[in-house]
Amino acid sequence: xxxxxxxxxxxxxxxxxxxxxxxxxxxxxxxxxxxxxxxxxxxxxxxxxxxxxxxxxxxxxxxxxxxxxxxxxxxxxxxxxxxxxxxxxxxxxxxxxxxxxxxxxxxxxxxxxxxxxxxxxxxxxxxxxxxxxxxxxxxxxxxxxxxxxxxxxxxxxxxxxxxxxxxxxxxxxxxxxxxxxxxxxxxxxxxxxxxxxxxxxxxxxxxxxxxxxxxxxxxxxxxxxxxxxxxxxxxxxxxxxxxxxxxxxxxxxxxxxxxxxxxxxxxxxxxxxxxxxxxxxxxxxxxxxxxxxxxxxxxxxxxxxxxxxxxxxxxxxxxxxxxxxxxxxxxxxxxxxxxxxxxxxxxxxxxxxxxxxxxxxxxxxxxxxxxxxxxxxxxxxxxxxxxxxxxxxxxxxxxxxxxxxxxxxxxxxxxxxxxxxxxxxxxxxxxxxxxxxxxxxxxxxxxxxxxxxxxxxxxxxxxxxxxxxxxxxxxxxxxxxxxxxxxxxxxxxxxxxxxxxxxxxxxxxxxxxxxxxxxxxxxxxxxxxxxxxxxxxxxxxxxxxxxxxxxxxxxxxxxxxxxxxxxxxxxxxxxxxxxxxxxxxxxxxxxxxxxxxxxxxxxxxxxxxxxxxxxxxxxxxxxxxxxxxxxxx
Numbered sequence: 262x263x264x265x266x267x268x269x270x271x272x273x274x275x276x277x278x279x280x281x282x283x284x285x286x287x288x289x290x291x292x293x294x295x296x297x298x299x300x301x302x303x304x305x306x307x308x309x310x311x312x313x314x315x316x317x318x319x320x321x322x323x324x325x326x327x328x329x330x331x332x333x334x335x336x337x338x339x340x341x342x343x344x345x346x347x348x349x350x351x352x353x354x355x356x357x358x359x360x361x362x363x364x365x366x367x368x369x370x371x372x373x374x375x376x377x378x379x380x381x382x383x384x385x386x387x388x389x390x391x392x393x394x395x396x397x398x399x400x401x402x403x404x405x406x407x408x409x410x411x412x413x414x415x416x417x418x419x420x421x422x423x424x425x426x427x428x429x430x431x432x433x434x435x436x437x438x439x440x441x442x443x444x445x446x447x448x449x450x451x452x453x454x455x456x457x458x459x460x461x462x463x464x465x466x467x468x469x470x471x472x473x474x475x476x477x478x479x480x481x482x483x484x485x486x487x488x489x490x491x492x493x494x495x496x497x498x499x500x501x502x503x504x505x506x507x508x509x510x511x512x513x514x515x516x517x518x519x520x521x522x523x524x525x526x527x528x529x530x531x532x533x534x535x536x537x538x539x540x541x542x543x544x545x546x547x548x549x550x551x552x553x554x555x556x557x558x559x560x561x562x563x564x565x566x567x568x569x570x571x572x573x574x575x576x577x578x579x580x581x582x583x584x585x586x587x588x589x590x591x592x593x594x595x596x597x598x599x600x601x602x603x604x605x606x607x608x609x610x611x612x613x614x615x616x617x618x619x620x621x622x623x624x625x626x627x628x629x630x631x632x633x634x635x636x637x638x639x640x641x642x643x644x645x646x647x648x649x650x651x652x653x654x655x656x657x658x659x660x661x662x663x664x665x666x667x668x669x670x671x672x673x674x675x676x677x678x679x680x681x682x683x684x685x686x687x688x689x690x691x692x693x694x695x696x697x698x699x700x701x702x703x704x705x706x707x708x709x710x711x712x713x714x715x716x717x718x719x720x721x722x723x724x725x726x727x728x729x730x731x732x733x734x735x736x737x738x739x740x741x742x743x744x745x746x747x748x749x750x751x752x753x754x755x756x757x758x759x760x761x762x763x764x765x766x767x768x769x770x771x772x773x774x775x776x777x778x779x780x781x782x783x784x785x786x787x788x789x790x791x792x793x794x795x796x797x798x799x800x801x802x803x804x805x806x807x808x809x810x811x812x813x814x815x816x817x818x819x820x821x822x823x824x825x826x827x828x829x830x831x832x833x834x835x836x837x838x839x840x841x842x843x844x845x846x847x848x849x850x851x852x853x854x855x856x857x858x859x860x861x862x863x864x865x866x867x868x869x870x871x872x873x874x875x876x877x878x879x880x881x882x883x884x885x886x887x888x889x890x891x892x893x894x
Contacts, residue, residue: 436498751884
């Protein structure tokens, strides 16, 4: 059965309760607690915070003799817990329990109002033993503060000529943090702990780099493919650990990029491509929890199909398994799409597309929302919001690359997708349009934009996926697509996926245009661009999408910083509205500046006049390259 836990809600954000219970350091104390509760002759459960059911999902109380379940809030009297109906806590004395389990991380405060009701001989248990040590708590005054659980998972591999490198910056200092550190635990393929250590995040806005080769050498580890759990301590402003992740090889042919995962598990993920004829697709199933994924709890289906093929073997806690789509769903092929029935067992997973030539690239599916409904107002608002929701993507130089788009249903409410693609040259001139019409949920329609871009008079440009309300009115504002790029000569590929937003619009509608650091509208830019070490070349494709009308050009500043966060050089860039700029770090900053930046520099893309959307990439040898969308803070 899928886990019955609340992990994330779009109106309130992530659940600190979920993260507190699932944290790797909580598990040993939780197992000890469960054993003690099972040993009690009779057990009363007091659930003032509504945590008992979530605790039971991770650490089942199947052997406990639960004689009484009580709540404080009379509005919760309709609940049940392990067949026990919720009763008012004022009745707890009538059961004369041998033990009382206070399902709270703050038992003393919760017991204060009822201690006189609890039999004096009853042994008291609580969730307090599960608390993280004080040195891992950011907000010591409020344990279930979101800032205490700024955590994330990282696909981490160092074997068979594949290495991984996490890169980010200490952006929390921009919001008042002083001393930030990362508590890291590396899990192996079977969920075993390979290494545990702490990384100092250094000076304000300094770069942070964790390389799998360095970790392997530091701890004398054998080859591994697993996951790195990262817990940021001392943070402010953001409880999200954002990062770019590069996969690179011993030769320059292996090169790929992806980025941070949404750190809360979901029931469904979508946008997983089926393999083409000359490739396979591996879904890296990485258990995010301290309990095993039972057999048949995790499955896959063709998008739009009710027939789910399930994994018939259990996946141990924090373990990693490679699930090959060609073996599991042999009848599917690109551009079929696969829906992942994850049951809230994993944070957003990674997948790897492996070609018969041996080349591969890594990307991720996205959360498929289950809480959305069609929004008829979107079709009526064009006079106010123009194009409204825009999903922009690069159109790379056509003489070297193909650029392909596959619209991906990303909500259970999306039965039909009325879409079109608008193609712009780099100067913002609209040169072509492709109408998809009304795509059914189970469609397999991919568009080669490089072929559709007739009339493109510049070497490159970009395209925008938008709603086509002339084809249909069904829309929910959660428009997604997968973008796939291929080097025409080498065959090396890269892909990324994202969702739509409204851009550069002074009006607001349902949280759009979105802002990462405050209320909408988001009308400014701060993007992070990691600079890869030589011999790789870092490039960036910045797009200035406009839903209605905004400033005729951007006023973008590129700030080159060294590993300590100090500015070494800056450059200015102007991008026309609805235009884009494709640039290489080595072409913008001279050798002297780059040499002065030292190891692990990065670039901040800053614009106080408009909201840009960006993609970063790295070019290697023999036609290898990576591409993914950028993150901001």
